[in-house]
Amino acid sequence: MTTHNEPRQTHIDQPAPGASIIEEARQPGVDPCDVACDAMPGYLVGDLSTPEKLWLHEHTAGCNYCHNVFDSYERVGNALDDTATATPRPTLSVATALGLREARYGFLDTPVGPVLVATSDLGLCEVGYLAHRERDDVLGEIETRGLFPIENQASVRPATDQLGEYFAGKRHTFDLPIDFGAITPFTRDVLGATSRVPFGDVLTYGEIARRIGKPGASRAVGNALGRNPLPVVVPCHRIVRADGSMGWYTGGTGIKRRLLALEGIHFDQTRQLALGANVH
Amino acid sequence: MLATAGATMDQPPLEALGVGPTVAPSFSTVVADHGDAIYRYAWHLTRNQTDADDIYQETLLKAYRAYGKLDGDANHRAWLYRIASNTFISDRRKRNRENPLTEAMEQTVPAPAVEQADGLDARDLLREVEHSVTELPPKQRAALILRKYHEASYAEIAVSLNTSEVAARANVHEALKKLRTQFADRLDWIRP
Numbered sequence: 001m002t003t004h005n006e007p008r009q010t011h012i013d014q015p016a017p018g019a020s021i022i023e024e025a026r027q028p029g030v031d032p033c034d035v036a037c038d039a040m041p042g043y044l045v046g047d048l049s050t051p052e053k054l055w056l057h058e059h060t061a062g063c064n065y066c067h068n069v070f071d072s073y074e075r076v077g078n079a080l081d082d083t084a085t086a087t088p089r090p091t092l093s094v095a096t097a098l099g100l101r102e103a104r105y106g107f108l109d110t111p112v113g114p115v116l117v118a119t120s121d122l123g124l125c126e127v128g129y130l131a132h133r134e135r136d137d138v139l140g141e142i143e144t145r146g147l148f149p150i151e152n153q154a155s156v157r158p159a160t161d162q163l164g165e166y167f168a169g170k171r172h173t174f175d176l177p178i179d180f181g182a183i184t185p186f187t188r189d190v191l192g193a194t195s196r197v198p199f200g201d202v203l204t205y206g207e208i209a210r211r212i213g214k215p216g217a218s219r220a221v222g223n224a225l226g227r228n229p230l231p232v233v234v235p236c237h238r239i240v241r242a243d244g245s246m247g248w249y250t251g252g253t254g255i256k257r258r259l260l261a262l263e264g265i266h267f268d269q270t271r272q273l274a275l276g277a278n279v280h
Numbered sequence: 281m282l283a284t285a286g287a288t289m290d291q292p293p294l295e296a297l298g299v300g301p302t303v304a305p306s307f308s309t310v311v312a313d314h315g316d317a318i319y320r321y322a323w324h325l326t327r328n329q330t331d332a333d334d335i336y337q338e339t340l341l342k343a344y345r346a347y348g349k350l351d352g353d354a355n356h357r358a359w360l361y362r363i364a365s366n367t368f369i370s371d372r373r374k375r376n377r378e379n380p381l382t383e384a385m386e387q388t389v390p391a392p393a394v395e396q397a398d399g400l401d402a403r404d405l406l407r408e409v410e411h412s413v414t415e416l417p418p419k420q421r422a423a424l425i426l427r428k429y430h431e432a433s434y435a436e437i438a439v440s441l442n443t444s445e446v447a448a449r450a451n452v453h454e455a456l457k458k459l460r461t462q463f464a465d466r467l468d469w470i471r472p
Contacts, residue, residue, distance in 0.1 A: 045427045047449070069460075076459045079409040084429050087320045088329050090336050094311050097337040098344050139306035207363035249465040 021048070021057045024261075032059060035130035036066045044077040045091045052077070082146075095148040103142050108160040110167045112255040117156045117163065120144055120261075123177030124159050127230045129251035145181045163232060169262065171198035174233045181229070190224040200263045204242045211242060226250060230257065304352030305345060312358050315340075315431060318364050324425040326416055335371070339364040352370050361426065361440035369418045405463075412462055416455050419443075423451035 021039045025032040036059045043056060044191035049227055060070040068155065074113060103125055111158040113131030116138050117124070125147065128138035139149045147246035153160075158176060159201040165171035189212040196204050205218035205225075210228040214220070225236040231250050257267055305313070322335040350359065413421060422441055426432040429453050432440065437448035 041453040041460075043450075044456055045424075045452055066357050072460050073456070076409075076463055078460075079406060079429055080413075083325075083406050083410050083413070087323045088332075090319045091329065092337060093332045094308075094340060095314060097340050127335065134303040136306040136309050140304075141309050143307055149306070151312065154371070267281070 001091050004007065008255065021052050025059075026251055033063060033066050038067055040070055040073040042191070042259070044073060044080075060075060071122070071133075085171060100146055100148040103147035103149045104152035104155035104158060105139070105142075105149050106151065106156035107154075110163065112167075112258050114196055115163070118147075119156050119159060120147055120179045121141060122179035124230060124233060125181060127232055128268040129231070131255070132252060140274070146238070147181070159233075166232065167262070176233065186212075186220065187224040187227065189214075190221050191228060191230075192236050194228075194239060195234050197235055200234075200265065202240050202260070202265060205239055205247065206242055207208065207219045222247065236261065238263075305356065307347045310343075310347070310356045310360070311340065314360050316361050317357070320432060321361060321364055321425065322368070324429055325364075325446075335364060335367050338367045342367070346463040347365055351426060355436070355439065358432075358436045358439040361432070361436070362442065365422050365440050366442070368422065372418045408461065409459070412459055413455075416458060418456040420451045420458070423448055427452045 021035050026028060036056055039048060039052065039056055043053065048056065050252040056070070060066045074105040078162055089144070090097075093102070103118045103120045107118055107130075108115045108117055113129060116130055116135060117125065118126035118128075125145070126138065126142050128141075130138065137146040142149045162171060162176060163173050174242070175265075180191065191206060191209050193211045206215075206220045208221045209215055212221075221239075225239060226248065228234050228236045228250060231237065237249060237256045239247070246253050246260075248258050260267070283443075297419075303369070309378065318338045319332065320338055322332040323329070326332050326335065343360055346363075350356075403441050413424070416424065419441055426437045426440060427434075434445045434448045437452070438445045441448060441451070443451075
């Protein structure tokens with residue numbers, strides 16, 4: 001059996017949104033019982049205003065036929081309420097359904113503002129400053145790496161603990177598995193060399209370029225560090241310009257200055273590295 | 281002089297900084313906000329976990345692929361309902377085209393076997409109502425479920441089912457009228 005379920009243009013049959021059924025029932029030549037019965041399905045799904053509901057109750061109380069029809073509609077409504085039983089859970093997680101890996105994320109409050117921390121099955125995959133950036137901007141970036149972010153504070157506990165210790169001045173190195181995702185060998189080398197710069201030291205972009213065997217590639221080194229997904233843990237704040245000025249930083253130079261100050265490195269009034277700093 | 285709200289000569293508008301309400305939610309946020317409702321919808325439409333899982337997964341995949349092209353101000357909830365509805369309706373159509381004779385057999389909620397006044401208890405009746413809902417034409421079923429179980433406005437239903445608000449309302453009402461004609465008498469028997 002085929003059913004034609006697309007209703008024809010029966011505007012007259014349907015109470016127009018906003019038009020009162022009370023007024024409609026008062027129109028000359030209109031049978032109030034028709035209006036009442038037509039309004040009953042809408043009554044079940046919250047279409048009627050309070051005065052309209054009152055009118056309907058009043059009308060059905062005084063009309064045997066409408067009363068019976070209304071009664072059966074109400075029972076259909078009750079049955080529908082009762083069949084709204086508990087829904088089972090999906091068999092697949094969203095990440096699995098999409099063929100993606102999960103990145104579980106949580107938050108940490110730091111002296112440089114809130115930070116979003118995410119970890120995949122392989123390791124830490126994002127440290128995102130939220131001081132000047134929306135959470136969803138950071139999440140969207142994680143998604144571009146083929147990961148599906150899910151909020152789960154407990155999963156990032158090791159990372160947030162260690163970061164908390166760093167900001168409290170109690171930790172100089174990090175001991176966390178890392179997931180850089182798909183990055184170029186060059187970027188991997190840059191991040192690797194940067195990771196080996198110890199707490200309290202600063203290096204120039206040019207020196208990193210030299211250390212990875214690409215002398216002269218200091219600009220490319222700067223670009224690669226600009227895309228560092230794990231600031232603080234991969235300490236790109238320890239890389240400065242050859243003239244002793246700070247250079248650009250992913251969370252803004254204000255954060256870079258604070259991180260370096262935390263490590264005992266200070267910039268003077270002219271924003272140059274203060275004399276005596278351990279620059280190579 | 282032309283002035284953009286919030287922007288001055290030396291201050292860029294907030295949007296340029298990527299802050300403020302102009303940042304569209306990430307896909308994962310949209311799923312976190314509405315994913316459960318979409319699964320519930322798929323379950324209400326099919327009343328069968330395998331079919332609900334299929335619709336849910338296909339909806340997520342389609343949404344994931346299309347998300348980048350979506351306007352950031354879009355009503356994400358209605359957008360997801362629309363993808364789920366389309367998936368459901370085209371799936372039913374496909375099944376009916378491939379084998380019209382199984383149309384009645386594909387229904388997942390078994391039709392109650394006995395129809396006798398004395399033996400009909402409340403549980404039988406609920407099964408029967410569930411069954412009748414799954415036998416409604418797909419669009420009416422979808423409209424009724426959105427209105428009844430998902431608190432959707434008719435505007436949202438119209439978007440979700442790619443139809444007008446008038447037709448959305450008519451679909452809901454038509455579904456309820458059908459259910460009533462089917463059950464009016466029998467519902468009476470089990471009245472406490």
